[in-house]
Amino acid sequence: MLTVHGDIRSGNCLKVKWLLDRLGHDYRWVETDVMAGTTRSTEFLALNPAGQVPAVVLADGRTLAQSNAILGFFGEGTPFVPTDxxxxxxxxxxxxxxxxxxxxxxxxxxxxxxxxxxxxxxxxxxxxxxxxxxxxxxxxxxxxxx
Structure with missing residues (x-):
């Protein structure tokens, strides 16, 4: 299953959440509190060495970070990414x-x-x-x- 690590207070995380919701993706949201230092934990840094949210873990275990890269990945082949x-x-x-x-x-x-x-x-x-x-x-x- 797709997993999204994000802080719900972050616009960068919200735009990923909104696209996934709009496209009807099934995913697990892991609240990752930036203010509490969660993005600096050993576990999180193993997912994203930059220590930033959002980070998604695909069903096959690959990890992708940076909100706009995530939008491009999930938006490909949908009306949200133009073909022209x-x-x-x-x-x-x-x-x-x-x-x-x-x-x-x-x-x-x-x-x-x-x-x-x-x-x-x-x-x-x-x-x-x-x-x-x-x-x-x-x-x-x-x-x-x-």
Whole structure:
């Protein structure tokens, strides 16, 4: 059976969970609490030496990490991964952008507010500025789109 190691509070883990649910995959979710240091345990590091979630273990024992690689793997052959090379490249462009320009700013600020209890004015101004810029980029791209 497919096993997903993930922290339900993580957007990277949620996007994997949502795709698997949407595609109707049967899987076992192993809650992996990042805040408790679970990703630094010997057992978890044997699955993913990078110590990051999500990590999936396929039925044959192979392990795959990195949320966007997991999305690509399970999305292949479904409507979620375009067959046209240009459209597929554009999809990957957004996935790469998300990890480089969304996650380090919006997700980090969310983590600091939600889980570390910081007030908005306690978060590094550059982080907030870059997060706003990322949101503006997404809004502009989505304007007029289906």
């Amino acid at each position: 090379p240009w459209d597929r490249a554009r999809m990957y462009e957004w996935l790469f952008w998300e990890q480089y320009s969304h996650e380090p700013y919006i997700a980090v600020a969310r983590f600091q507010r939600t889980f570390l209890g910081k007030a908005a004015d306690e978060i590094e101004p550059r982080l907030m500025e870059r997060g706003r810029a990322a949101l503006e980029r997404m809004e502009a791209a989505l304007a007029g789109a289906d």
